[in-house]
Amino acid sequence: MGIGTLIARHRDRPSVRWANGAGTTVELVSPQESAILTPGLPRWRLSVASLERAAPFSPLPGRHRRFLPVGGDVVLTVDGMRTPVQAGTVCEFDGGATVDLVDLPTPCHAVNLMVERTGEPAPPLPRLWSPTSGSPAPAGETLAVALEPAGDVGPFDLLRCSEADAWTAARAGTWALLVLS
16 A cells, blocks of 8 residues: 655664563654654654563653554553553553553554653644544644555555545554644
8 A cells, every 4th residue: 555655664673672671662763853854843753662561661751652552452550540551542641650561461562652842731743643543534744654564565664644645544544643733
């Protein structure tokens, strides 16, 4: 499915093991790359984590986090509050919160978007959207993360797409979208 221009191929990016050994992360877009991709927006980082076992998250004060499990449901505690997160559902929380992955019935992946806080009360752009979010597909400039392989696009590849292509991706139900405007 050709829905846009390839920005990052997941399989070509290095995988880094977490210090606690509970998984790995592949960075699709670094904060420095985000400044080039989206000038005028707060810096952000997009990564894909391989979740292998229950473990604490690293605190990231000064950032807003969006977490999308893929391939399995998980349960987090966010500042002590038990938070079940279904596969394909975006969970948002403050990067400075104490977050633990406490229940992982099966190893899975998670798309993670971390956006620098700007001091504004509303969560900053970009936003992470999934077909199961319950809200309409976004309009405007969008990046798409493949949640499943599609033609020459591999799982977790990142593409820049037009508004029309974002709608196509949304209808396919196998893409997560980063809303840039």
